[in-house]
């Protein structure tokens with residue numbers, strides 16, 4: 422393994438909270454000798470040196486001439502306990518940017534190095550406190566765009582993904598071991614050797630594929646769902662868009678073709694982050710700018726996870742819209758379109774059970790529409806299984822590499838040599854080992870941890 426460019430021997434320090442004014446700021450330090458380094462610049466060195474793990478010590482951080490820089494509380498963690506598994510001290514100080522600046526300068530002066538992004542978590546990983554799936558979960562917790570995404574990342578932090586993958590790996594290792602036994606057999610005795618049992622691999626393959634499929638489901642919670650509001654000009658799209666956002670965001674007028682380019686804004690529906698698109702109304706436009714706007718809106722609709730297709734209730738659907746309605750409520754398109762009848766306050770009749778009647782003027786029907794949207798979206802992202810969800814493309818790719826190797830083994834039994842089968846089995850095991858970080862190169866570790874926040 423190439424050496425990490427991170428030097429994990431030296432004591433490091435970094436601000437763990439954002440720069441700026443705040444009630445309290447946290448500066449994190451970690452590494453062997455960090456207690457001694459801090460004792461040199463703390464008002465009560467003996468109290469600090471004698472502090473128990475997980476205890477707090479009050480005092481002042483001092484400058485080179487012994488004058489106080491800041492009034493602080495220090496949280497002490499002795500190895501191998503605490504987040505990093507190393508000797509570590511947290512400094513709780515006033516959230517004053519100037520004070521933090523002076524404090525950090527002093528720490529670097531007494532011998533701390535500036536931590537690289539993610540270096541504390543990297544150390545936790547290298548010291549065996551967490552595996553790579555848990556380390557990735559730490560970053561995902563911070564980046565979670567919705568409470569559901571946060572809950573899933575918390576689940577991975579507790580080791581759910583690690584345990585699933587580790588259990589699958591053990592089953593492949595058993596098969597590999599039984600094949601490797603044959604590799605050691607002398608040629609003439611090979612016929613008497615016990616045949617390895619490959620049957621468990623089909624089940625493992627199935628589980629690996631199922632785990633990989635959760636990546637797509639998790640995508641909605643991670644990246645959010647795209648919901649496009651579409652329909653003919655003047656159907657009431659921009660009015661509904663504004664109603665969702667509770668603000669006057671998109672221009673509304675009774676002039677056909679008011680919205681010329683699509684507009685997007687974020688909101689949340691049933692814990693799922695949703696990027697809502699107001700699009701240009703459909704009609705045979707003459708103006709080239711409007712034609713272009715309609716073309717772009719068409720692309721948005723094609724890429725959307727869900728389309729709210731609006732039909733003006735006072736005019737009802739056109740023949741084209743009737744056939745769209747018929748197509749999209751057929752089995753294939755089910756779930757991607759919701760048909761909405763607008764202007765329900767004007768007392769129009771709903772012409773189909775599947776249609777939701779809404780009024781942008783009174784807000785009537787919005788609740789029902791949101792419930793229906795939540796149902797459609799969560800059908801695409803079922804989280805009822807209780808299984809861990811794969812959140813990173815890296816993890817998904819490795820699961821797919823594992824699947825391909827297992828498939829090659831299952832198809833090759835009987836025709837390929839034991840040697841070849843063992844190689845593929847080993848590749849399947851290694852792919853899973855890379856997910857948990859057992860067999861991961863320095864380059865990969867660096868690319869993962871360098872994306873973390875400073876001080877994490």
Ligand SMILES: Nc1nc2c(c(=O)[nH]1)N(C=O)[C@@H](CNc1ccc(C(=O)N[C@@H](CCC(=O)O)C(=O)O)cc1)CN2
Nearest residue numbers: 447449475496498501502503504505506511550559877
């Ligand atoms: N102040 C503070 N809050 C924080 C963190 C931190 O590092 N510091 N964390 C970091 O991101 C998260 C918590 N992670 C942590 C994980 C393990 C331990 C710890 O001390 N573990 C002990 C087990 C507990 C015990 O026995 O008391 C250990 O490993 O021995 C602490 C924090 C969120 N909040």
Ligand SMILES: Nc1nc2c(ncn2[C@@H]2O[C@H](COP(=O)(O)OP(=O)(O)OP(=O)(O)O)[C@@H](O)[C@H]2O)c(=O)[nH]1
Nearest residue numbers: 654655656657658659660674678679680702764781
């Ligand atoms: N009474 C009533 N009027 C509505 C309702 N929704 C929209 N309108 C009116 O219908 C007209 C068109 O609304 P818009 O939201 O601009 O329609 P649009 O679909 O965005 O139109 P384009 O941008 O031209 O495609 C406006 O005058 C709105 O005030 C509704 O639920 N009830």
Ligand SMILES: [Mg+2]
Nearest residue numbers: 658659679680
């Ligand atoms: Mg509009």
